Amino acid sequence: MNNTKILKQTPSQTAGPYLHIGCIPHQIGINSSYSKDLNNLVLANETKGSRIEICGKIYDGNHDVIKDALVEIWQVDSNGHYKSRVHNNSNSDPNFNNWGRTSCDLETGLWQFHTIKPGIIKLTTRKILAPHIWLWVVARGINKGLFTCMYFCDEKNLNILDCNLKKISNSTNINSLIADKVEDHKYRFNIYLQGDKETIFFDI
């Protein structure tokens, strides 16, 4: 690799207010020429795992709800596996996509996904990651997509063992990463861009 030319990353720019026409036109009722939106979190009957709904709103520094954001998620299947192009993983659930995206509702700002509860990731015999879902948020006014990570309030015993949560156990607002349970199988994960409740974002 010694002769490889190192290039500079392309800088990020805000997605602006009109991202819907490029990313999820059908979802907001645009008469698009695309046959379908690419927002792939579709559960088949055969998909393994317990069905859950996750939802939330995103708040700005005035505590106003942001209605024009796009949220993408990335999570393991019920057995703790990602599908991967980079690393073959034949153990992953062929009926689960790992990835999904949605826009916030243009009137209420609510985003939601129907997915499955992610499994535990076993890194080594002693290191684990508790069930979690990565989120990536873009919108007008956000210059570079924000990564955050949602854990589950009903997995306290596993959250304590989670390698990533351990690394940041001293940070304030660590609770910003734990989703509330609204009802059975339904979790709420609000995101606060600023203020007392500012969500923890990650540089991963």
Next chain:
Amino acid sequence: MDKKNRDLNYSIYPSDKNIHPKSFTPDYKSSILRSPKKSPLSIKNIISDLSGHIFEKNDLGSLDNDLIKNYCKNSEPIGERIIIFGKVLDENSKPIPNSLIEIWQANSSGRYRHNGDNYNAPLDPSFGGWGRCLTDNNGNYFFKTIKPGAYPWPNGGNNWRPAHIHFSVFGLSFLQRLITQMYFEGDPLISICPIAQSINNKNALESLISKLDLSKSVHMDYRAYKFDIILRGEKSIPFENRK
């Protein structure tokens, strides 16, 4: 080193803080209330985060990358006909195949086909303003489109966006996910646009400006502009030291 441990040491170069815009850029007013006050926390990524969604050729339609044709009604859209082409590479100069690219843009008069856009300029009945494609085995992509117009936007002053096309790029990994904007060589609005200027690095902003390339143009039909996209690179060898 056994395979499992080697995989755990796979990792991706960090997001370059000298290149990307800061989150709080007050000249761009919308960033004031939408920028986290705390810096993002660094946690070293692990193998499981180095994967990303796999898109298939048949997810896309055959005209999805042709914005001249993909919303065309009776006659083709009005405006300057252009080709946008380039490569998606990682920092190691390695081409990234099979990466989804999505674009969206205003029409030739600067108006988006979006309910939120109230600009007086007319909609073009034959122009949607969106396109998508997958990169080929060598990381190449291209779109046919109409050169977008500049448009005014509310930012507290007499602000005009330079002509630009929004790009959403997937790469191979969720960590490579990028949304950006491509500009056009020679546009005087770039140097006074608060969004373009949110990038506080001359070379980095320059890398978003596409260059006229007549070698790829179509005789008597399309001019071509070249725009390469560089995503975070995977450290493919454990313990490799960066030059």
